[in-house]
Amino acid sequence: MIDFHAHIITAEYKRGIKSLGIDPIDVDGFPLPEWNAKAHLDFMQQARIDHTILSSPTPHLWGNDVLLTAQVHREVNSSISEFCKEHSDKFSFVASVPLPYVDAAIEEYYYAKNNLGAIGVKLTTNANGIYLGDPLLDNFMAELNKNHALVIIHPQRAINYPKTPITGTVAAIFEYPTDTTRAVLNMMAHKIMTRFPNIRFVVPHIGSFLPYMLQRFSGVSGILSSLGMMEKVDIQKEFQNLYFDIAGDPEPVALDMLLMVTSEDKIVYGSDFPHSPAKIVLAKKNHLDENQKYKNILCKIYGENGKNCFEKRK
Numbered sequence: 001m002i003d004f005h006a007h008i009i010t011a012e013y014k015r016g017i018k019s020l021g022i023d024p025i026d027v028d029g030f031p032l033p034e035w036n037a038k039a040h041l042d043f044m045q046q047a048r049i050d051h052t053i054l055s056s057p058t059p060h061l062w063g064n065d066v067l068l069t070a071q072v073h074r075e076v077n078s079s080i081s082e083f084c085k086e087h088s089d090k091f092s093f094v095a096s097v098p099l100p101y102v103d104a105a106i107e108e109y110y111y112a113k114n115n116l117g118a119i120g121v122k123l124t125t126n127a128n129g130i131y132l133g134d135p136l137l138d139n140f141m142a143e144l145n146k147n148h149a150l151v152i153i154h155p156q157r158a159i160n161y162p163k164t165p166i167t168g169t170v171a172a173i174f175e176y177p178t179d180t181t182r183a184v185l186n187m188m189a190h191k192i193m194t195r196f197p198n199i200r201f202v203v204p205h206i207g208s209f210l211p212y213m214l215q216r217f218s219g220v221s222g223i224l225s226s227l228g229m230m231e232k233v234d235i236q237k238e239f240q241n242l243y244f245d246i247a248g249d250p251e252p253v254a255l256d257m258l259l260m261v262t263s264e265d266k267i268v269y270g271s272d273f274p275h276s277p278a279k280i281v282l283a284k285k286n287h288l289d290e291n292q293k294y295k296n297i298l299c300k301i302y303g304e305n306g307k308n309c310f311e312k313r314k
Contacts, residue, residue, distance in 0.1 A: 005270025120150030133186035245270030
C-alpha cells in the first residue's frame with residue numbers, strides 16, 4: 001500500500017517560511033501540525049501502509065527574492081532527502097520547486113532528481129497567482145514530460161480571496177478544493193495532459209469539485225469553442241490521464257461521485273498525515289475497509305493502482 005498524500009515538516013521548512021515572511025495562520029488559517037518520524041512510522045504501521053511519498057506542506061515556499069526562494073527550496077529538499085535515505089524502505093519524496101520562477105524551478109527539479117533522489121515534484125495549484133496550465137510554465141512542463149515525471153498536486157489558497165469568507169478562514173474547508181478544481185480545469189483548457197502525456201499527475205482530495213464541474217466545463221467549453229472564444233478541448237481525453245488520491249472524506253458521497261467520472265484504475269490512497277490526525281485517518285480508513293460496496297476495488301486503490309502510478313514507465 002502506497003500513501004501518495006502525506007507531508008513532512010522539517011526544521012528547514014519552518015526556518016524557510018520564516019525567512020520568506022510566510023505565516024501559516026495568515027495564509028491557510030491553520031497552524032502547522034506537529035510531525036516526527038516515530039509518529040509517522042507508528043501511523044503507517046497501524047494503517048498498514050508499506051510506503052509513503054512525502055511532500056513539503058502548505059504554505060508554498062514563495063518569496064519576491066528569487067535567490068532566497070531557490071535557496072529555501074534547496075535546503076528543504078535536502079533535509080527531506082536525508083530523512084528518506086535513513087528510511088529508504090518506508091519513504092520517498094517529491095521535491096518542491098521555486099515556481100513561478102521557471103528557470104530556477106527547472107534547475108531545482110534536476111538537482112533534486114539527480115542528487116537528492118527525488119522521484120518527482122510537488123506542484124501547488126497556483127504559485128503567486130500563476131496557475132498550473134498557464135503557458136508561462138510550459139518550458140517546465142516540457143522538462144517534466146521528457147523525464148516521465150510523477151507530479152503530486154497540492155492546493156494552495158488563491159492570492160485574491162475574501163478575508164472573511166462565509167466558509168471561514170480555514171482554507172481547507174472551501175479554498176483548497178476550489179483552487180484544485182480551478183487549476184485542473186485550467187490544465188484541461190490548455191491541453192496539458194495531452195500535450196505532455198508522459199507526466200503522471202495525481203489530483204488531491206477525491207478530485208475536489210471536479211466530478212461536478214467536468215460535465216459543466218464540457219458543455220460550456222463546447223459552446224465557447226463553437227463561438228471561437230476558446231480552443232476546442234477533448235475534455236474526456238484530458239481527464240482520463242489523471243490519477244486521484246482519496247485523502248479527505250471519501251465516504252459517504254465523494255468516492256461515489258469520483259467513480260462516476262473516472263476509472264477505478266486511476267484512484268490511489270492518500271492520508272494527508274499529519275494535517276489529518278492519525279486517529280481520524282485510521283477511523284476513516286477502517287470504515288472504508290468495512291464498506292462492502294468497495295470490497296472489489298480497494299485492492300486496486302491500496303495496491304495495484306499506486307504501484308502503476310509510482311513506477312517510472314517509459
